[in-house]
Amino acid sequence: MSAALQGAAPAVRPAADALFAGPPEALGRLLVLTMVRLRDRLRGDPLLRVVFSLGNDDERTLLRERFREQVTDRPAALLTGPDPQVRAELIAGQLLGLAATLSLHRPDGAGGGRTPPDRLADLYAPGLQRLIDGD
Structure with missing residues (x-):
């Protein structure tokens, strides 16, 4: 496995553990x-590292499987209501979108520290929570 993939692969599980540690009714905000705090602490985003890691087809396939298992299938098993797998995939997409936004707009934009994490959560969490709730 390439060095880039060796660094990215183990980062998925701890990030997923931290992401999905809360109760469903408050999970969107959490x-x-x-995501914001992990990105600041790690000086990068573990989810984006996995998505954009380079390697051969077998390595990328393994990373996609681990990502799917930890960031999509895991929350799908926790969701109640209709279409849990589809909602989990959309949640993963929203998380990747947030990660990409924070990465692209650093240091001057939303991720640059000028917007407090609580304000980002106020703006972004309701959409995630709606997917979690299944409304």
Whole structure:
């Protein structure tokens, strides 16, 4: 496995553990706050590292499977209501979108520290929570 993939692969499980550690009724807000804090602490985003890691087809396939298992299938098993797998995939997409936004707009934009994490959660979490709740 390439060095880039060796660094990215183990980062998925701890990030997923931190992301999905809260109760479903407050998970949207927790997801946003955890993403922002993980990104600041790690000086990068473990989810984006996995998505954009280079390697051969077998390595990329393994990373996609681990990502799917930890960031999509895991929350799908926790969701109640209709379409849990589809909702979990959309949640993963929202998390990747947030991660990409924070990465692209650093240091001057939303992720640059000028917007407090709580304000980012106020703005972004309701959409995530709606997917979690299945409304």
